[in-house]
Amino acid sequence: MLPRAWTLGISAVALAAALVLMFTLTNFRLFQFSQVFIYAIALLGLNILTGFNGQISLGHGAFYAVGAYTTAVMIDQWNVPYGWTIPTAGLICLVAGFLFGIPALRLEGLYLALATFALALAVPQILKYFEHWTGGSQGIVLSKPNAPWGLPITPDQWLYLLTLAVLVVLFVAAANLLRGRTGRAIVAIRDNAIAAQSMGVNTALYKSLTFGVSAAYTGVAGALSAVTVAYVAPDSFDVFRSITFLVGIVIGGLASISGAIFGAFFIQFVPNWAQDISKAAPWAIYGVFLIGFMYAMPRGIAGSLRLATARWLRRRAEPSASAGGSRR
């Protein structure tokens, strides 16, 4: 593993690069990158649950939808400023995720995956049913917010900055959460639930809490997406969205914080590239990419990077070690 200072250094360089990009990219590219940041938040949420805690969810599209609709309904029905709706969406999803996590305690592996899959399937239909609030299948149209405090930047630049800021805050929070006592408990439950319990970890509480936190991250991402896209409709939250999230964390790397960012880039840009390569069958190209990636990097991008750095660090350490051996 890389020393902590290195990780911090790389993060700082990446952040600086992102800030420079804000003034050089076109509005459309800025929008695409905002999407990447939003996906990264959602993927981190799912990764906390699936990668670190070992609970597979195929239903995070549902929490994404709940977050997006919380924001959209609050703005549309009660004229709440969008800044307030984002934490509210996070809170609502935290509670929803925690409550869903309680019955999910009884389920493991495949059965949990299918139960969450059912959740993802049901949400678009339920959204259509409560037409009065959600606008049915028409959805809700919002307006893109301008930059506040008279900042001299375009709305797209502002949204880029906003999503980036939320991303940084949530990533730092997740890193701290996972590094400490709580994080060790979360990972211990994944590795051996019974051993964790006998060490005094309250597995039921931690598992449902992890579900809640994970849902909250995804809900915040959903809320941000409603603000940046300025439109929500039930059909954009279909099952495919949940499956895409799962693809994102596996391609990016399970149980890795940086993996969420790599995965987000993949699910945002690879479908577009596939479209450029073949207009006739873009998804076939996407599928080939998916399978190819899995063959080349069975543990995802972050997993391969981790292996490569471990090898590099060992090679760097080796000459000095052998020199020490010859002296003896």
Add this chain to the structure above:
Amino acid sequence: MDTLIQQIVSGLATGGIYGSVALALVMIYQATEVVNYAQGEMAMFSTYLAWTLLNAGLPYWVAFFATLAIAFVGGLLLERILIRPVENAPVLTIVIVCIGLLVILNSVAGWVYSYIQKPFPSPFPSKPIQFGNIYFGAHDIGALGVTLVVLAGLYVFFRFTTLGLAMRAAAQNPVSSRLCGIRVGWMLAIGWGLAALVGAVAGMMVAPIVFLDPNMMAGILIYAFASATLGGFTSPGGAVLGGLIVGVVENLVGTYVSFIGTELKLTVALAMILIVLVVRPSGLFGRAAVHRV
């Protein structure tokens, strides 16, 4: 009363199709602990092949059996070529490969055959069958019959043949089976072939009802998941029974509970599954997983 019986029978017919796809899922799951998300698309693709054969002028049953043979070989090759390289990778990696296969098959079918819906012939007469004053669709009855024949065939195969025994052994304990001289890798491949075959039957039986198009199996796959979950992923018979239950309940709820109608039909089926799972976490007929500590 007549409507009730009619609805139950047509529910059993669609339930049989859900049950067959569920059975195909369970067969692969038992052998490899992987849910094959591409199962529905494999069935869809086989049905398109059958359509091509029929268009080339072959009689229905010749095309039917030729499709089954192609599907079997296709499933076998898919396992050997696509799944084998990631055999030892984490389960989620294999799941992603299956999802990749799903989008490829869907996209290629749309590219080759276009996304326009095509009618698919039924081998059964179009005239309804009458009992007293109740009418049944001949295709419904026929599809149910074909499904039951396939199930009986599989049961006989797994219960009474050496190959079937070897396959069950390979699924249950790969290491010991290998020590007994069973070629475990090939048993898995044959399992995929058989699952593709069962899927092809389901596809050809459902296509006359829903019409042939590249997305025709998406909804059915979801109901098949529901069926397999309900019956238990460790129980082939349970999966089929689960399919029949889901089919009948879906029909009855859609007909009799007015505020649900057709819009929330799927939601009700899913709620049912959630309830079953919370009460019986491994399905109605599944074995509870026992872990050694």
